[in-house]
Amino acid sequence: MKKFMDWLTNKFAPAANELFNRPWLAGLSAAMQKVIPFILTGSVIFFYNVFKEYISFLPDLGPILTYSFGLLTLYITFMITNQLMEKLGHPAYTINAGLVAIGTLFMVVMPVGENAGSVDALMGSLGPSGIAVGMIVAIFVAIIFNLWGKLEFLKDSNIPDFLINWINVIIPNLITLGTAMILVVILEINVMEAILSLFMPIANIAQTxxxxxxxxxxxxxxxxxxxxxxxxxxxxxxxxxxxxxxxxxxxxxxxxxxxxxxxxxxxxxxxxxxxxxxxxxxxxxxxxxxxxxxxxxxxxxxxxxxxxxxxxxxxxxxxxxxxxxxxxxxxxxxxxxxxxxxxxxxxxxxxxxxxxxxxxxxxxxxxxxxxxxxxxxxxxxxxxxxxxxxxxxxxxxxxxxxxxxxxxx
Known part of the structure; x- marks a missing residue:
């Protein structure tokens, strides 16, 4: 037991902490913690609805649920990208990358076919059922911005700083949204269904x-x-x-x-x-x-x-x-x-x-x-x-x- 505890203390635990403190994992973890208030906001309304079933004159607080917990995928997509940019050392991209992640998410989950134009279908995709999609989109956007940020494009040029900053956001924006457009619009791939189909085996194993x-x-x-x-x-x-x-x-x-x-x-x-x-x-x-x-x-x-x-x-x-x-x-x-x-x-x-x-x-x-x-x-x-x-x-x-x-x- 003593040897085992020594190994846990001196080898395993430090290695585990080092692993979980690496930027990509730390960013994902931080993002999940930051969306907890939105989850709890929805939980409060669900708890309130238990009493509403027995006290009919209580007001309907459904809209609060819809625009908090009901948009969880949207919040997670932004927050994962935001936190990854922070952990990866790109503070200039934290907001811009998060916003373009939202745009990419909308392109990916926008209803097509018989549900085209359906607000209900769109809202359903932005709720908790689309979290896996939002995570993949956020990580993809973070990868593009991280790679571009490492290039330090126009770092030593004489172009004004504000113009350099614009260029260094516009280009990864175009790459990110352009890639999504090729997949969704040109190749007509249902990215959301593809991601969910990949996630389902993991979810099915977890439900055993x-x-x-x-x-x-x-x-x-x-x-x-x-x-x-x-x-x-x-x-x-x-x-x-x-x-x-x-x-x-x-x-x-x-x-x-x-x-x-x-x-x-x-x-x-x-x-x-x-x-x-x-x-x-x-x-x-x-x-x-x-x-x-x-x-x-x-x-x-x-x-x-x-x-x-x-x-x-x-x-x-x-x-x-x-x-x-x-x-x-x-x-x-x-x-x-x-x-x-x-x-x-x-x-x-x-x-x-x-x-x-x-x-x-x-x-x-x-x-x-x-x-x-x-x-x-x-x-x-x-x-x-x-x-x-x-x-x-x-x-x-x-x-x-x-x-x-x-x-x-």
Missing amino acids: LPGFILICFIPAFFYSLGVSSWMFGAITTPIYMAGIQANINAVAQGLPATNIVTSESVFTLAFITMGGMGATLGLNLLMLFSKSKELKSMGKVFIAPSIFNINEPIIFGAPVVFNPLLMLPMWINAIVGPVYVWIIMRAGLLNIPTKSNQMGQVPAPISSWMITEDIRAFLWWAILFVIYLAIWYPFFKSYEKIKLADEGK
Whole structure:
């Protein structure tokens, strides 16, 4: 174990941090974090609509949803390009590249055929279902602007600076939009369908039990090494959004929801992330009743954020990070949680979420009932809490003995 921990600490973790801090990955991660307010804005309206179903005189706030969450692909496209330009060292292009990415996106997703001119079809493409398309478009635009920026065209010329700046934006604009025009207008390729067809196998794999386990375990594993789980947003967000959108569409057609792997099932449900990623609420409860003064004191400090599924304090304060006695149960929980959720949802013992709501900081099991609209969520949450508690207990008691020895007890 000691050799393994030394390898994790001195080799694996530094290499992982270096990888995720590279410009392309860091830019994607930063962009996903910056669009969270738009996702949460939509979540607030979805939450509000739960009450509106029972209180009919409440006003319709649908337009807020339409022009926040409903334009998520648009926002992501701009923000990814913007952040990539910043991380790649092209501050002069952050706004211009982002804007031309929006123009390219519109060219790619503009409805054709029988839907030509349909505003509804266009809006549907700009919502969460088009995120994969927006990401590809943004990365393509960033590549063009990055390559052009490296050329430093007209750097030593006598042309006025403002004119050089214009030229150095116009040319990559023409290349980007021209390429999109060739594909869409001249070759008549449905770029959106082509991108989505490439993305579907990944999404389909994610919507399996092994995919569900991996999508929950990998971020938790890296989190235990001090690598923020936000880094994986660029990968998980399109999968989660496609999943919940498919559920919403299915219910609208009178069909059952089938996609379990959504942000709602992972976060808002607060089963897999009970107390935060790695299900640390059980650990926090054990700390509250610890014989160690240090652990008990920290438990009192950490309990408030834990109730709201925020566990950075306990992860870095207990600490769980690089603590072999606490990392292992966190990894086990990251496997047990998705397996548990998968079984009860597939067995029809708990409703699969059919509404988009990513308010993961609402205390459970209130959030669990809210997102499933199923009273059974309270029971299944309580059973899983006991399971998590049993997993944490032996590891925690071993760690507690070490702390008590340090305190001279």
